[in-house]
Amino acid sequence: MLPVMALSASASVVVFATVVMVILGLLFAVGLALASEKLRVERDARIDRILGSLPGVNCAACGFQGCEAYAEAVVIAGAVTNGCVPGGADAAKLVAEIMGVEFVETEKMRAVVLCQGGKAECKERFQYDGEPDCRAAAGIMGGPKSCAYGCLGFGTCAAVCPFGAIRMGEDGLPDIDPDRCTACGVCVKTCPREIIKLLPARVHVWVACRNPDKGQAVKSICSKGCIACRLCVKADQKNAITMDGNLPSLNYDAGSDFLAAAEKCPQGCFFNEDTGCKVDEATQNVAEGLGAIP
Amino acid sequence: MSSLGNLLSGLKSFPGGIHPPDSKELSKSAQVQPFLPPALVRVLMAQHIGAPAKPVVKKKDAVKRGQVVGEAAGFVSACVHSPISGIVKDVEDFPSPVTGRPVASVVIESDGEDAWAEGVNVRQDPMSVEPKRVVELVQKAGVVGMGGATFPTHVKLSPPPNAKIEHVIINGVECEPYLTSDYRLMLDQPDRIVTALRLIMKTVGAPRGHIGVEANKPDAFQALSLAAKGSSDVQVHLLQVKYPQGAEHMLIKALEGREIPWKGGLPSAVGCLVHNAATAIAILDAVEFQRPLIERLVCVTGEGVKIPANLSVRIGTPISAILEQQGLHDGANKVLFGGPMMGLAQASLDTPTMKGVNGILVLRNAARWQRRPCIRCGRCVDACPYRLIPSELSILGEREDWDAAAVANIMECKECGCCTYVCPSKRPIVQLVKFGKSELARKRRAQEKPKK
Numbered sequence: 001m002l003p004v005m006a007l008s009a010s011a012s013v014v015v016f017a018t019v020v021m022v023i024l025g026l027l028f029a030v031g032l033a034l035a036s037e038k039l040r041v042e043r044d045a046r047i048d049r050i051l052g053s054l055p056g057v058n059c060a061a062c063g064f065q066g067c068e069a070y071a072e073a074v075v076i077a078g079a080v081t082n083g084c085v086p087g088g089a090d091a092a093k094l095v096a097e098i099m100g101v102e103f104v105e106t107e108k109m110r111a112v113v114l115c116q117g118g119k120a121e122c123k124e125r126f127q128y129d130g131e132p133d134c135r136a137a138a139g140i141m142g143g144p145k146s147c148a149y150g151c152l153g154f155g156t157c158a159a160v161c162p163f164g165a166i167r168m169g170e171d172g173l174p175d176i177d178p179d180r181c182t183a184c185g186v187c188v189k190t191c192p193r194e195i196i197k198l199l200p201a202r203v204h205v206w207v208a209c210r211n212p213d214k215g216q217a218v219k220s221i222c223s224k225g226c227i228a229c230r231l232c233v234k235a236d237q238k239n240a241i242t243m244d245g246n247l248p249s250l251n252y253d254a255g256s257d258f259l260a261a262a263e264k265c266p267q268g269c270f271f272n273e274d275t276g277c278k279v280d281e282a283t284q285n286v287a288e289g290l291g292a293i294p
Numbered sequence: 295m296s297s298l299g300n301l302l303s304g305l306k307s308f309p310g311g312i313h314p315p316d317s318k319e320l321s322k323s324a325q326v327q328p329f330l331p332p333a334l335v336r337v338l339m340a341q342h343i344g345a346p347a348k349p350v351v352k353k354k355d356a357v358k359r360g361q362v363v364g365e366a367a368g369f370v371s372a373c374v375h376s377p378i379s380g381i382v383k384d385v386e387d388f389p390s391p392v393t394g395r396p397v398a399s400v401v402i403e404s405d406g407e408d409a410w411a412e413g414v415n416v417r418q419d420p421m422s423v424e425p426k427r428v429v430e431l432v433q434k435a436g437v438v439g440m441g442g443a444t445f446p447t448h449v450k451l452s453p454p455p456n457a458k459i460e461h462v463i464i465n466g467v468e469c470e471p472y473l474t475s476d477y478r479l480m481l482d483q484p485d486r487i488v489t490a491l492r493l494i495m496k497t498v499g500a501p502r503g504h505i506g507v508e509a510n511k512p513d514a515f516q517a518l519s520l521a522a523k524g525s526s527d528v529q530v531h532l533l534q535v536k537y538p539q540g541a542e543h544m545l546i547k548a549l550e551g552r553e554i555p556w557k558g559g560l561p562s563a564v565g566c567l568v569h570n571a572a573t574a575i576a577i578l579d580a581v582e583f584q585r586p587l588i589e590r591l592v593c594v595t596g597e598g599v600k601i602p603a604n605l606s607v608r609i610g611t612p613i614s615a616i617l618e619q620q621g622l623h624d625g626a627n628k629v630l631f632g633g634p635m636m637g638l639a640q641a642s643l644d645t646p647t648m649k650g651v652n653g654i655l656v657l658r659n660a661a662r663w664q665r666r667p668c669i670r671c672g673r674c675v676d677a678c679p680y681r682l683i684p685s686e687l688s689i690l691g692e693r694e695d696w697d698a699a700a701v702a703n704i705m706e707c708k709e710c711g712c713c714t715y716v717c718p719s720k721r722p723i724v725q726l727v728k729f730g731k732s733e734l735a736r737k738r739r740a741q742e743k744p745k746k
Contacts, residue, residue, distance in 0.1 A: 126641040129662045131722060135736075136729040141641040142394025 046098050047071045053094035054084055057162045059184035061085035074099060082106045086163070086182030108201040109183035111165075111176050115195045116208045116271065117150040118171030122222040138192035146221035149211040151195055157187035178273070205250075205258040207232075208271040212245050219267075226269045232261035305509055307534035308547040310679035312712045314471050314537055314635070316510055321595040321602035322474045326482060328606045329592075329619070331378045333404050335610030337363055340390055340397040341648040342438040343445050344370035349398050355382045358411035360586050363400045366433070372446045372649075373436040376411075377588040377608035380404040391631055391645045392638060399646075402610070413584065420489065420582040425497045428581055435580030436649075437587050441465060441476075441540065441570035442632055444650035447577060450567060451497055457562035459498045461550060464491050464505040466514065466571045467533065467540035470633025473653040475591040476571045478604045480507070480514040483575060484521035488528055490574035493581060495527070498567055503528040505571075506545055510535045537635060538710040542568040544679055556706050572652065587649055592616070598626025598656030607647055613654060614643040628660040635711045663720035674713035674723060680706055684713035684723045691726030696737070699730050707731070 050071040058066035062083040064073050073079035074095060082092035082104050089105055096103040128137055128144040134156040137143045143152050153172035165180035166187060176187075178201070187196045195210050207226065211218050215227030228246035240254035241261055250258060262270030340346035347364030351357060357376040364374035383403045387396035423431070433448035453459055464487060468476040480487060491503045505522070507515045507530065515532050522528040533539060533548055542561055543554050545568055552564040561568055569577070572591060579585045588609055595602040600621030607616065613629060630637035631651045647654070674684035682703055690699040704727055713723040 130725055131729055133729065135733060136725070139729070139732050140394065141391075141639070142389055144641075148389075148396075 044075050046075050049098050050074055050095050053087070053091055053098070055086045055091065055182070057086060057184070059086060059162050059182075059186050061182075061184040061186070085109070086184045088182065109198045110178045110181040110201050111183060111185070111187055111196050112199050112206060112208075112271070112273075113151065113174055113176060113195060114197055114206070114208050114210050115149075115151040115173065115193075116224040116269070117145070117147055117222045118169070118173045119153070120171065121224045122147050122150050135190070135192045143193075147211055147218075147225065149193060149195070150222065150225075151193060157191055157196060160186050160190045162186060200252065203252050204273045205262055206271055207248050207250060207269050209247065209267075209269045212247055214246060218246075224268055227267055229266060231264045231266065232258075232270070235261040235264040303509065303534060305532055305534045306548045307536050308539065308544045308679060310677055310681070310712070311536040311538060311544070312677050312715050313535065314715060316535065317471045317595075318474050318477070318510065320472065320597075320599075321593055321604060322477060324474075324478075324603045326478050326591060326604045326606055329608070329611065329616060331404060331408060331608050332611050332615045334383070334612075335377055335402050335404070335608060336388060336612065336644075336646040337374055337376065337400045337402065337610040338388065338390065338397055338646060338648060339364045339374060339399060340392075341374065341444060341609070341650065342372040343443065344368065344372070346397055347371060347374045349385050349400055351382050351385065351400060353382055353384055356380075356405075357382060357402060358409055360414040360588060361411040362586075363402075364398075366436070366446075370446055370449055372438050372448075373434070373586075374400075375436055375586040375588050376400075376402055377610050378402060378404045379407050379409045379411075389641070389645075391640060391648065391651075394641070414586060416584050417582060418584075420493050420578060421496065423581055425499075428493065428497045428577075431584060432577055432580045435576070435584070435586040437573065437576045437580055438649050439570060440572040440576060440587075440590060440650060440652065442636065442650050442652060444648075447569070447573055450569070451494070451577075453498060453562045453567065457560075458565055459500040459562060459567050460502060460565040461567070462491060462495045462498065462500045462503045463542075463545060463549060463566060463568045464503070464571055464574050465540055465542070465545055465568050466505055466507045466511075466518070467545060468511070468571075469508060469535075469537045469540040470635055470637070470653075471537070472595045472655055473593045473633050474595070475593040475604055475652045477511050477514055478593075479571055479575060479591055480511070481517055484514075484517040486578055487518065487571055487574055488521045488525075490578040491528060493578060494567070494569060494574065500567065501527065504549055505530045506533050506539075506549055507531070508533050508535045508539060538679060538708075538712065541679070541708060541710060542566075543708070556703070590647075590649065590651075592647060592651060593653040594620050594656075595653060596626075596656040597658040598623050598628075609649055610646045612644050612646050613640065616647075616654060617643065617656065622656065623658055625658045626656045628657040630655040630657070635715070636709065663722075665721055666719040668721060669719055671718060673716040673718065677712040677716045679710065679712065680708060682707055684727070687730070688713075688721050688723040688726050691723075691730050694733075696730050696733050699727075700734055704730050704734070 054067045056067050062070045064070040081095040081099055081101055084091045093103050123146050124144045125146050126144055130136055130140055132154050134152040134154045137152050142148055145152055151173050155168040157174050158166040158168050163180050163182055165177045166174050169175045183198050209226040211225050218225035219227050226247055232248050233241045236256055238254050238256040240251040240256040241248050345367040348367050350365045351363045359379045361376045362373050363376045366373045380402045383401040385400050388399040390397045429448050429451045437447040438444045466480050495503045505518050509532055518530045522530050538544055546552050546566045555563055576587050589606055592607045593604050629640045632653055637655055668685050668689055678684050686702055687699055687704055707727045709724055711724045
């Protein structure tokens, strides 16, 4: 007799509790529904539509705090409709459509690394035992790399990239996947050495050295640094290369492909994206029947 | 002295702090020896906090010992003098031993004569010099804080007019393990330290003077007490042995029970002025002999050095010259300017000594710790003398949430390293804090830029 009684008692407790919870739930639901009607804040529906057409990574490349702030700025403050960098033309088209303005195309950009001084090319001055972060390392005696302008190789850019487009190579230099890179510029802002730069996607050849020191000083610390020999300036047929101090400056609007200049460079400072390596190595690949990497 | 012994001693101290092994036995009995002027010195233009000095000599100029080679660039700056006589070999950039960024430096080749420049090294009675003239002479001599902070001393000797300085404190604590240069100075020149204290008191108009010495230097305490015997204005205090008692915040707390306010408060806010013992002697040298700061005591010590010593070294002497004379043991792998707690590891032995370098510490088999997650034991919270929560700062640091770290008062940290010393998880707390402070500074600069 006793066990049955206990069972029925516990069953009634369960039923009672369920009923109470259901009633409470209903009361709260009605309360919330009423409150949401009563306390509703009017919001332009376009903001949410724009937000839906943005990538939603909050990279702040547009200059606003995040995607929502940008969407609000477009609708309320009249910010430009093609401001979203990672979204590119697709997002700009959608935003322009929502806002009912004409779509203006922006040039596609992507990040490139302006240093080829990896572990083998540029030696370390001392052993660094601190935080494995480029920004922290740069603050300790100017960083362990011999070159005060080169890549420190701790991969902070790879860690901060919101799109997973950067990977640290075996040589201690970052590799940026141009297809994944959206030119949001987070890595550009993070790199303490300022060796990541946004370049138009149509550019395939650039000078991958930022050391402004004299040739002899550069040559003593890095086998792939620019020594300011000016051979590239002479080699370029369209006069698109000028010297800015001890570094060449390339004019990408002059119509030159810079291949001749790249071939002449004795240090191999010119980086050719189509081959992923020094230009003469690429020609060698072609000669060996391996073909250039597309 | 153990921490229990400290408690029972009834000596003054401050809350928090740590008791690392002081390791001073290596060099404490070594009498001060002059280090012969090297054939080549490199005088850096940024040996102080504030604007770097501007070089005023050219290549091939002849300079005399004590001649100005770098002119102060502003009020919060200090002039730099030639430590030897000779020919300027070059004026070139050199990586700063503090930041690693290139700073201007003057390389001087010795002519072996070591001749003084005119107008320096002339004796006068220091106590008869007018306060205004004292500040001028100190400024001319390029004296900076020699305990390591290298703040220009003439700025500290000219407190703002609304600040009333009551207590002048001479810091003879030397709480960094290993270092013994201030200790030897207090043993050798106790009378001059007391005279320097009276001179500083007269200059800033303070009625009371104090000298703080830790209990692990009883002979220095005795020597100073003897020098100050029978005077009512100067008091010598024996303090508990605790790190970081030599930080001015802690010393004022220990001696006067006063706390310097946060958000950039200065000792003058609580009526105090603190000078290191070596700085006091430099001030007296500047006034009594019109001698610029071109030479200082450097303690060369550590398990990696064969002959630990306390040397009187010309500023600008390369580390390599000193270590060559003192000899290195096998396995010596880290060289620091200063002590093991706050010292700066050096990247090159070509680096010259500076005004703020009180020690060259050579460690043997220095290893790197394996970091583990925070276990919330709170030892760092107990140890932090500035009453911060270092564990929280380190966790925020790992997340790079520097805005939250700023709210948690990361900027109040003086980087003494007590938290990192006591952490059982071997977390690089003070390193993360330093990183955070530099990131916040970078962010602030980036925000200020567009406005200009």
